[in-house]
Amino acid sequence: DAMVIQNPRYQVTQFGKPVTLSCSQTLNHNVMYWYQQKSSQAPKLLFHYYDKDFNNEADTPDNFQSRRPNTSFCFLDIRSPGLGDAAMYLCATSRGQVDTDTQYFGPGTRLTVL
């Protein structure tokens, strides 16, 4: 089945140690998104790629970066994780249509910062 895959499902890192989260998709969608969801809160969009074009949300900290080397893969890099970055990180994809465009989410990666 076509899907959005996130690895790993659980990631533990140390304070200040760079970490990379991975997302891949078999849907061949143009757009890939990264959301952050802290405990008991709604998902919050960090940034997205439309093909190779990167679009950052205005309030996304500089500590968060992203790479999309090809259509199928997208990475979230946290350069110096702080305790406040502990959260579920969700990847989503969509075709990128103008009118009706549905986003499909992966299962998420839960990040713990020690």
Next chain:
Amino acid sequence: DAKTTQPTSMDCAEGRAANLPCNHSTISGNEYVYWYRQIHSQGPQYIIHGLKNNETNEMASLIITEDRKSSTLILPHATLRDTAVYYCIVRVGYGGATNKLIFGTGTLLAVQP
């Protein structure tokens, strides 16, 4: 900020219909209403979306008022597996070929046996 308001929580008896309301009084004419749900510790799952007309699929029905200022998601026969947070979202377009989902606080639906 999210453009929708929803009750914080609701209960529903198993096998009964669950009706989840959503207010979106500032919705624009070309903005769609989307519903997603998130079961604990999983990624959000798409349920249904609509613009003006009522919509139905294998998961749910979406009823949008004529003035489009509110909508109701209906799960016709709720099961315990439908316990989740349900998000009503008005899609904000970038003006290009991408969309932006701004999640509100959602409604925690608890289906009771």
